[in-house]
Amino acid sequence: MKVIIVGSGLAGPVAALALQRLNIASKIFELRSGTAFEGGNIALAPNALRVLDQLGVQKRYGYKALRISRGIVRQTLLEAVHERGIELRYNSRLVDVRETAQSTVIATFADGHIEEADFLIGADGIHSRVRTYLDPTSIPRxxxxxxxxxxxxxxxxxxxxxxxxxxxxxxxxxxxxxxxxxxxxxxxxxxxxxxxxxxxxxxxxxxxxxxxxxxxxxxxxxxxxxxxxxxxxxxxxxxxxxxxxxxxxxQLPELDSWTSHSNKVIVIGDAAHAMPPTGGQGAAMAFEDAITLADTLALIDGKDEDPAESVKQWQTDRRERTKKILQFTSTGGNMRKSSVSTYKQIIKEWVMWAYFLWVGKEARTSWIYEYETKRAVP
Ligand SMILES: Cc1cc2nc3c(=O)[nH]c(=O)nc-3n(C[C@H](O)[C@H](O)[C@H](O)COP(=O)(O)OP(=O)(O)OC[C@H]3O[C@@H](n4cnc5c(N)ncnc54)[C@H](O)[C@@H]3O)c2cc1C
The missing domain is CATH 3.30.9.30 (D-Amino Acid Oxidase; Chain A, domain 2)
Structure with missing residues (x-):
């Protein structure tokens, strides 16, 4: 099996590392240069760190939450990608995707390079080109x-x-x-x-x-x-x-599907579901999508099976989880919006105080942070 990964932000390198540990070859294509490590601090929640641990990256942090520069996380992931011999092409902007009658996917890049593979994973972020191929009407607001x-x-x-x-x-x-x-x-x-x-x-x-x-x-x-x-x-x-x-x-409207009809073109991470940063789950969801998809593709690898059922099941599980997380984090985000009236602000603070008193220190969040990615593999 050969896989094209578009985007070397956070989801892309994790997908490549997760596939490689299962002996599946992938190539990453990134529109930026090899020296672009932008971004402020991002949250790595325990469920994000657990995925990195499974891939042998950043073990020393254990499962406690962390806020860390996005550039450092990306650099660490890309170092692992290079060390493990995974091919990564910078300055490669995906411009076109096409599926063939032979069940392959052909990706065309702005510099004229053409690549063919069995699957294409779009890990190309909120303004995803791959998502446009799946649904041209899905525009982030x-x-x-x-x-x-x-x-x-x-x-x-x-x-x-x-x-x-x-x-x-x-x-x-x-x-x-x-x-x-x-x-x-x-x-x-x-x-x-x-x-x-x-x-x-x-x-x-x-x-x-x-x-x-x-x-x-x-x-x-x-x-x-x-x-x-x-x-x-x-x-x-x-x-x-x-x-x-x-x-x-x-914000991204909910997509009808994260995959093409053939299930050969798949979006993950921000390309599939933008998360409000207020919940600190953007990177975690991207990592979980990537590792569970790699495990799913490994089940199909080398078999003459139609990928439809396995990928469909993966999508159902991931959509259910990301939807639940999205609802949870959006509620938190709304609480941080302005209250023009002092009266409303006081009520909001009391409601939050009472909520945390009721739910306790862990705030009933174990379903978020103790998630086992194996569960999402069909
Ligand atoms: C420059 C940048 C800065 C960020 N800063 C922050 C921040 O400060 N705080 C925060 O919470 N989140 C930030 N994020 C978002 C955060 O990384 C994601 O929300 C999350 O971690 C999910 O990662 P992702 O891999 O799905 O998407 P991203 O991390 O956005 O990665 C997508 C990658 O795809 C590449 N790409 C896009 N289109 C194409 C194309 N057509 N062809 C090839 N490659 C393509 C992009 O260059 C990028 O490297 C930033 C993202 C970027 C790209």
Missing amino acids: FSGQMGVGGTLPLSKLPESYRDMYMPCLILGKLNSLLLMPCTNSGDRVGVAATVEAQDRTREGWAQLQNDKEGIYTELQSHHENDSWPEVVHVACRDIEPSSLSIWPFF
């Missing part, structure tokens, strides 16, 4: 919220706040701000604010991403209000501009 993140030394926080419990989520009237350690020693603090924003064009978002002063001003404008505690004022003032990045949140 800006959610109205944007993440703004950056870091500063812990020593810059007011002394009385330096040993406060982190991660610490502070709900303001207009948005929320999260403070968390972002190094193993805890000597640096990550700041992640979720703020409301106006939609922009793709170029407009890229422009803001490169405008560190602009992001700094944006962050300030949402947190200069006196209702924020001192620690928020200081964190937003002393955040290092060079560390700043934004991440606009997009």
Whole structure:
């Protein structure tokens, strides 16, 4: 069996590593260059770390949650891809997908390169080209919220706040701000604010991403209000501009199918289901999709079986899980949206307080974090 993987963000390399451990050959095609390691901090929840552990990547972290630079995670995955001899072509933008009567898939890239394989996995993110092949009407829409993140030394926080419990989520009237350690020693603090924003064009978002002063001003404008505690004022003032990045949140209408009719073209990760970052499950869902799909393809490999049943079952299980997670994380995200009325804000805070008192420390989340990927394999 030969597999084409489009995208070397997070889902793509995990899919390639998961296939390789089952002796299935794949080639990854990535539109960016080999030196592009963008992105702010992302959450790696215990279920995300469990997948990395199964692939022998980042074992040292165990299953505790982590917020870590997306660039570091991607670099670690790509190092494993290179070490294990998996072919990865950079500067390769997929422009066309075609299925043949011989049950193969042909991918065409912008530089004219053509590749043929038995399966094509679209791990090409929220603005997926592969998804357009499956459903041209499925267009992501800006959610109205944007993440703004950056870091500063812990020593810059007011002394009385330096040993406060982190991660610490502070709900303001207009948005929320999260403070968390972002190094193993805890000597640096990550700041992640979720703020409301106006939609922009793709170029407009890229422009803001490169405008560190602009992001700094944006962050300030949402947190200069006196209702924020001192620690928020200081964190937003002393955040290092060079560390700043934004991440606009997009929503994706539910797809009718994650696969083509033949089940030979399949989307995973953000290409299939954009997750609101408020639940910290974007990477986890991408990793789970990738490893369970690899296990499913291994069941078909070398057999003359029609892949339909196995892939269909995989899709049913994954859709059910991602839908449940999406509902859970969207509820959390809505709680972080602005409440223009002080009265509503107070009620919201009391409801959240009562909820956590009722559900306890673990917040009944074991179904999210203790998920066993083997269960999703037909
Ligand atoms: C540049 C960038 C920065 C990000 N920063 C953050 C962040 O700060 N916080 C956060 O929570 N999430 C961030 N994310 C998203 C996060 O990585 C994903 O939400 C999640 O982890 C799922 O990963 P994924 O592999 O499905 O998608 P992604 O990580 O988005 O990866 C998709 C990959 O496909 C490639 N690609 C797209 N189209 C094509 C094509 N036509 N041909 C070939 N390759 C293609 C992209 O270049 C990218 O490398 C970022 C994503 C990107 C691409």
